[in-house]
Amino acid sequence: MWRPAARRSSLFRRLLSSSSAAASSYALPAVYIVNKRGNDILNDPWYNKDTAFPMTERDRLGLRGLLPPRVTCFEEQYERFINSYRTLENNMQGEPDSTRVALAKWKDLNRLHGRNETLYYRVLINNIEEFAPIVYTPTVGLVCENYSGLFRRSRGMYFTAKDKGEMMSMIYNWPAEKVDMIVVTDGSRILGLGDLGVQGVGIPIGKLDLYVAAAGINPQKVLPVMLDVGTNNQKLLEDKLYLGLRQPRLEGEEYLAIVDEFMEAVRARWPKAVVQFEDFQMKWAFETLERYRNRFCMFNDDIQGTAGVALAGLLGAVRAQGRPLHDFPNQKIVVVGAGSAGIGVLNKAKKATLKMGITEEGHNQFWVLDKDGLITKAREGLDPAVAPFARGSGPNEIPDLHEGASLVEVVKKVKPHVLLGLSGVGGIFNEEVLKAMKESDSPRPAVFAMSNPTTKAECTPDDVFKHVGENAIFASGSPFSNVSLGNGKTGYANQANNMYLFPGIGLGALLSGARNISVGMLEAGAECLASYITDDEIKKGILFPPVSSIRHITAQVGAAVLRAAIAEDLAEGCDGVGPKELATMSELETVDYVTQKMWYPVYHPLVSKK
Numbered sequence: 001m002w003r004p005a006a007r008r009s010s011l012f013r014r015l016l017s018s019s020s021a022a023a024s025s026y027a028l029p030a031v032y033i034v035n036k037r038g039n040d041i042l043n044d045p046w047y048n049k050d051t052a053f054p055m056t057e058r059d060r061l062g063l064r065g066l067l068p069p070r071v072t073c074f075e076e077q078y079e080r081f082i083n084s085y086r087t088l089e090n091n092m093q094g095e096p097d098s099t100r101v102a103l104a105k106w107k108d109l110n111r112l113h114g115r116n117e118t119l120y121y122r123v124l125i126n127n128i129e130e131f132a133p134i135v136y137t138p139t140v141g142l143v144c145e146n147y148s149g150l151f152r153r154s155r156g157m158y159f160t161a162k163d164k165g166e167m168m169s170m171i172y173n174w175p176a177e178k179v180d181m182i183v184v185t186d187g188s189r190i191l192g193l194g195d196l197g198v199q200g201v202g203i204p205i206g207k208l209d210l211y212v213a214a215a216g217i218n219p220q221k222v223l224p225v226m227l228d229v230g231t232n233n234q235k236l237l238e239d240k241l242y243l244g245l246r247q248p249r250l251e252g253e254e255y256l257a258i259v260d261e262f263m264e265a266v267r268a269r270w271p272k273a274v275v276q277f278e279d280f281q282m283k284w285a286f287e288t289l290e291r292y293r294n295r296f297c298m299f300n301d302d303i304q305g306t307a308g309v310a311l312a313g314l315l316g317a318v319r320a321q322g323r324p325l326h327d328f329p330n331q332k333i334v335v336v337g338a339g340s341a342g343i344g345v346l347n348k349a350k351k352a353t354l355k356m357g358i359t360e361e362g363h364n365q366f367w368v369l370d371k372d373g374l375i376t377k378a379r380e381g382l383d384p385a386v387a388p389f390a391r392g393s394g395p396n397e398i399p400d401l402h403e404g405a406s407l408v409e410v411v412k413k414v415k416p417h418v419l420l421g422l423s424g425v426g427g428i429f430n431e432e433v434l435k436a437m438k439e440s441d442s443p444r445p446a447v448f449a450m451s452n453p454t455t456k457a458e459c460t461p462d463d464v465f466k467h468v469g470e471n472a473i474f475a476s477g478s479p480f481s482n483v484s485l486g487n488g489k490t491g492y493a494n495q496a497n498n499m500y501l502f503p504g505i506g507l508g509a510l511l512s513g514a515r516n517i518s519v520g521m522l523e524a525g526a527e528c529l530a531s532y533i534t535d536d537e538i539k540k541g542i543l544f545p546p547v548s549s550i551r552h553i554t555a556q557v558g559a560a561v562l563r564a565a566i567a568e569d570l571a572e573g574c575d576g577v578g579p580k581e582l583a584t585m586s587e588l589e590t591v592d593y594v595t596q597k598m599w600y601p602v603y604h605p606l607v608s609k610k
Contacts, residue, residue, distance in 0.1 A: 030604065037610045038062040045117045046220060049603050052077055061608050074603060077119055078126075081112060102139045103146070109134055114153050117219055121601040124213045129547040132210065137497060138453030138478045140206040141191045147199035148241040155205055156224030158198070159262050161250050171265040174223060179270045180510050181217050183207045184225040184262070188249065188281040189339075192424030192456030195281075197231030198244025203279050207301075207502070214550040215503035215558065216598020217510075223273075229258055259288060263296060272513065272574070274506050276301055285340040286385060297509055299517045305498040305505065306341040307348035308526035310420065310450065313475050313496045314349060315530045316543035317418055317446040320473050329353040331365055332396075332414055332441065335389075336407060336429075336458065337422035337451070338370040343385045345422065348526070350388070351519070364389060364396070367414055373404035411436040418446040421458030425451070429459035434467035444541075446473040450496055454478040465491040473541050494543040500529055504554045508561025511597055512582065513572035524564035525557045532556070551598065559590040 034047055041047045041061055051072045058064045072080075088108055092101050109131065113120040124131050133139060143150060157174055159167055187200030204224035211217045230247040231237060237246050250258065266273060275298040277288055289300045299305070318328050333349070335342055346366060353363065366389045368375045375382070377392035391397060398413050411419065411433055419437055421429060429449060437445045445468055449458035461474045465483045475494035483491035505525050509517050532545055532553060545553055562582065565571040571579040577593075585593060 032604050032606050033609060034061075034606050035609050037608050039066060041606070041608075042066060045113065045115055045120075047606060048116050049118070050077060050116055052603055057606060061606060074119070074122070077116075078122060081119065081123055082127075084108075099142055102134070102142055103150075105134050106139050106143055107150075110152075118601045118603060121212055121219060124209065125551070125601065128213055128550055132213075132499065132547055132550075133479050135209045136206045136499065137191070138455075140202050141193055141453035141455075143206075144190050144196050144199050144202040145193060147196075147202050148239065148243045151243060156201060156226065158201070158226045158228055159258070160228040160245055161230060161247070161254075161258060162245065164258060164261065167261045167265040168268060171269050176220055176223070178221055179223045179273050180221040181208065181211050181274050181276070181506055182223045182225055182266060182270075183211075183276045183278050184227060185278045186227040186229055186259075186280055186284065187231065187244075188279070188284065190279050191452045192426075193453070195231055195233045195236075195249075197233055197236050197242070198226055198228045199236070199242075200279060201226040207276065207278060210499050211503050211506060212599070214499060214554045215507040216551070216554075216600065217503075217507065218599040225262070227258060227262060229255055255284070256287070256291070259284075259291075263292060263298075267296065272297070272510075274298070274509050274517075276502065276506060278302065280340070282340040282343075286343075294516055297514055297516050299505060299509075299522070300340070300344075301498055301502045302340045303344035304348075304522050305502040306422070306450070307344035308501045308505075308522055308529065309496050309498050310345040310422075310448065311348045311352055311526050312500070312530035313448060313494070313543050314418060314420075314446075315352075316533060316538060317444075317473055319535070319538045320446070320541060320543065321417065321442050321444045326356050329356060329358045329363065329365060331418060332367075332416040333365055333418045333420060334367045334369070334407075334410055334414055334416040335420045335422065336369050337424065338368055338375060338383070338386050339422065339424070341450075342368070342422040345420070346386075346389050351523070355523075364391070367391060367401075367410050367416070369405075369407055369410060373406055374401060374410055376403040378403040408432050408436055412439070415439055415441045416445075417442040418448065420448045420450070422450050423458060424456050425458065426456045427459065429463070431463070431467055434459065434463055437468045437472075444471045444473055445469075446475075448475045448496060450475070450477040452477040454480075461491060461493040473543065475543055479547075490540075492541045492543075494541075495547065496544060499547070499550065500544060500553055501525055501557060503550075504528075504557025505561055507554060507558035507594065507597075509565065511558065511574050511594060512562040512565035512570070513574040513579070514565040514570045515572060516570065518564070518568055518570060520568050521561045521564040521570070524560040528557050528560035529553070551595075555591050555595045555598070558594045559587070562594065563587070563590055 051068055052074055053063055054071055085108055095101050183204035185200045185203050187197045188195050190196040190200040190203060208222040208224055211222060212219045228244050229250040230245050232249050236242045277300040285300055285303055289303060292298050315325060318325055368389050375386055375390045377390045401413055447464045451457055457476055457478055461480050461483050464472050464474045470485050475496040477497055479495050480493035482493050485491050533542060566579055566583045573579050
């Protein structure tokens with residue numbers, strides 16, 4: 001069960017003050033042995049230090065004369081890049097095309113990444129609040145939409161429908177001896193943008209940048225993967241620049257055979273790697289999760305990560321509305337969107353109510369809508385995944401709410417405490433809907449517009465504070481600015497983004513050496529996040545911490561996941577630290593241990609074998 005927030009938050013702050021951020025057993029060794037010399041080193045973004053190579057290193061690596069004579073330190077390189085980036089920003093001020101501006105910033109960062117990874121990750125970590133929206137949501141959606149035209153240098157691996165029978169050998173083409181973290185997509189449901197085929201590879205790339213920045217996973221030990229099984233997007237199939245297979249998507253057993261072969265290939269080479277499934281369409285998201293969850297160390301971020309973050313927000317909303325957490329089962333929640341994310345949230349919230357002691361048969365606090373309106377038991381062809389949440393008969397039914405009822409009608413009659421959007425339909429929470437939320441049975445109605453990217457957000461914070469009122473609580477999947485309400489008051493635009501949770505899930509699973517990722521491990525991470533915010537912050541309408549503290553949050557979530565793995569006897573240990581040793585650590589020591597394992601970008605001396 002959840003600890004009292006004040007007590008837990010106090011503990012967290014003591015943990016923060018005791019943890020060192022830069023040390024890491026994931027860091028490269030003091031001296032790194034390379035099999036390259038000269039231009040081969042300068043052209044390798046992992047080894048390249050640009051002008052920071054000292055003269056002794058230039059001599060032993062055959063670099064003398066290949067670089068400008070002045071040696072600059074890491075900090076000078078950092079400042080040079082930041083100044084260049086600020087110049088780009090200034091030059092684009094007043095540019096009416098926001099898409100062009102976002103892509104220009106992404107290109108600038110991407111060029112740095114393609115030249116000097118160590119400097120790139122220092123820039124990202126030190127400016128995570130500013131740059132996360134560029135390398136991740138929402139700009140990553142634009143990148144995926146335009147990926148074939150933006151492609152310059154390959155990152156990650158591509159396994160296709162044409163590679164059947166070859167994946168076990170293909171996996172050895174990846175140059176890294178060890179891989180700790182893999183993010184894989186089939187491109188079938190990229191954010192709220194739909195089927196983008198091979199162009200969806202931008203999602204695993206962006207997610208793994210956050211694994212490095214937030215969880216301190218060594219970037220040499222991450223692998224973005226695209227499973228290209230075709231696309232049903234006719235526009236892409238007709239695009240001359242499209243880089244993927246020009247064929248319809250595989251279905252049924254043909255599709256599963258490709259995913260099976262990939263997973264077995266990963267296990268053969270890297271049996272301890274954690275695999276995160278990302279942006280699979282609903283039918284395959286649930287199918288693959290059930291197929292692999294007990295056989296591999298894997299999870300689905302859309303189903304399980306989104307659910308955990310949403311649950312943390314929902315529990316925060318209970319506190320913000322002045323109610324005790326055990327009153328959560330009495331909240332009335334309208335959920336718009338019955339895809340993989342929506343069903344994941346519903347299942348997670350249902351388990352939370354059971355954990356709080358609700359045993360009432362048929363207890364249903366949810367009103368779920370999809371594109372056809374309110375879902376009831378009268379619906380033909382009712383999806384089994386959503387059936388437990390369909391309205392029917394029960395103690396809290398509203399008799400005149402019928403199958404297919406509109407969103408406005410549902411909100412007006414239910415008067416929900418929370419309106420939660422996972423629809424992928426931008427602007428669906430229009431003025432009429434939000435004005436109806438003003439009549440909520442709660443004095444502080446909560447509106448969660450969680451669809452990504454920004455263009456797909458169900459509403460904006462300005463809309464909510466204008467139409468629902470100053471006491472409203474707002475959260476979104478994409479970043480928005482806070483809203484000035486006048487008289488010194490602020491309407492907080494909380495970002496309910498998976499970045500608060502999935503890096504900690506992956507890190508905790510990795511460091512525990514978990515055989516698989518259990519429901520208990522996921523719940524431990526979500527509970528940790530839910531308890532992070534203090535009561536004073538909650539009263540202001542703050543549900544999630546600032547992105548700038550993401551490494552601290554991830555360390556604590558990772559420690560909670562690790563301890564849950566030990567408690568469930570799923571841990572096998574990692575890097576010579578066994579489960580018995582991990583089990584003897586206190587909560588404070590576990591967080592410190594996780595923090596010390598985080599990689600941090602610094603230059604290391606290079607010695608060539610050649």
